[in-house]
Amino acid sequence: SAVISQKPSRDICQRGTSLTIQCQVDSQVTMMFWYRQQPGQSLTLIATANQGSEATYESGFVIDKFPISRPNLTFSTLTVSNMSPEDSSIYLCSVEGGTGVHQETQYFGPGTRLLVL
Amino acid sequence: GIQVEQSPPDLILQEGANSTLRCNFSDSVNNLQWFHQNPWGQLINLFYIPSGTKQNGRLSATTVATERYSLLYISSSQTTDSGVYFCAASYSGAGSYQLTFGKGTKLSVIP
Numbered sequence: 001s002a003v004i005s006q007k008p009s010r011d012i013c014q015r016g017t018s019l020t021i022q023c024q025v026d027s028q029v030t031m032m033f034w035y036r037q038q039p040g041q042s043l044t045l046i047a048t049a050n051q052g053s054e055a056t057y058e059s060g061f062v063i064d065k066f067p068i069s070r071p072n073l074t075f076s077t078l079t080v081s082n083m084s085p086e087d088s089s090i091y092l093c094s095v096e097g098g099t100g101v102h103q104e105t106q107y108f109g110p111g112t113r114l115l116v117l
Numbered sequence: 118g119i120q121v122e123q124s125p126p127d128l129i130l131q132e133g134a135n136s137t138l139r140c141n142f143s144d145s146v147n148n149l150q151w152f153h154q155n156p157w158g159q160l161i162n163l164f165y166i167p168s169g170t171k172q173n174g175r176l177s178a179t180t181v182a183t184e185r186y187s188l189l190y191i192s193s194s195q196t197t198d199s200g201v202y203f204c205a206a207s208y209s210g211a212g213s214y215q216l217t218f219g220k221g222t223k224l225s226v227i228p
Contacts, residue, residue, distance in 0.1 A: 033215070044218075094160075104148050108152075108162075
């Protein structure tokens with residue numbers, strides 16, 4: 001399994017500002033994923049981040065609003081730009097980190113709880 | 118894309134009771150996973166189970182891929198089992214590994 005840390009764990013931000021969330025993994029992984037979980041809802045994939053290439057965004061999410069960096073195989077950042085109260089969510093980083101035939105097993109970081117006022 | 122539906126949406130159990138959570142998916146999958154999100158928000162991977170049956174302690178899961186459903190069994194439930202259980206699925210035929218999550222089953226185990 002993979003051990004994932006995220007910073008910050010929580011933050012309260014003013015509308016119009018931006019927040020960068022960091023995700024660190026204890027081993028090298030090819031694919032990293034960023035999810036959003038709005039209050040009381042399920043998880044929605046924002047984008048997939050591969051090292052050395054542009055992130056792939058899901059429908060409804062754009063790079064200008066959620067720029068992603070993936071400088072190496074153990075680290076990624078997600079920025080939430082020009083925030084509004086609708087961006088208040090938990091943001092989760094995940095990786096595929098299974099061994100052997102179960103390489104698709106996904107592991108999640110502890111999440112970043114964001115409240116936008 | 119794949120649709121994932123979970124039932125029931127909410128479940129209240131007395132400690133020690135057994136339960137079955139269901140996950141239906143709309144299309145062929147070769148990746149199906151069950152997760153538990155504890156009350157503090159941490160998501161824990163319970164099973165990677167695209168087909169067949171697995172057991173881990175008091176938990177077990179069965180996926181019948183041909184009939185497009187998966188079941189998660191919790192036996193002798195404990196208060197620490199409380200939280201939300203998510204099923205997630207994908208088909209990675211074209212190298213796409215993005216999981217689609219169901220809406221979850223919120224489980225409350227009362228003493």
